[in-house]
Amino acid sequence: MDWLVIGGSAMTVAGLGLLGYCIYEAFAAKRANLEDEAMRARLQKVVAINMGALFLSVLGLMCVVLGVFLG
Numbered sequence: 001m002d003w004l005v006i007g008g009s010a011m012t013v014a015g016l017g018l019l020g021y022c023i024y025e026a027f028a029a030k031r032a033n034l035e036d037e038a039m040r041a042r043l044q045k046v047v048a049i050n051m052g053a054l055f056l057s058v059l060g061l062m063c064v065v066l067g068v069f070l071g
Contacts, residue, residue, distance in 0.1 A: 001071035008063025015057030022050040 029042045 001067040004067030005064050005071065008060045008065075008067060011060030011063065012057050013060075015053045015055075015060060018049060018053030018056065022046050022053060025049075 025046045026043065029039060029046070034042065
């Protein structure tokens with residue numbers, strides 16, 4: 001079950017990378033001093049990516065735990 005642990009770890013690292021990207025984009029939007037509507041539109045895109053990144057990280061961690069239990 002090593003492949004499950006390795007694959008799950010890769011998914012988790014990818015999810016954490018996307019979370020870092022979301023943090024960077026949120027700070028960039030704050031520094032841009034956008035109007036309320038433009039800020040809202042930009043952050044809505046970041047929230048969608050953030051939710052996907054969290055889902056990817058959770059799936060990866062579930063694969064790691066499953067691989068450890070089965071291996």
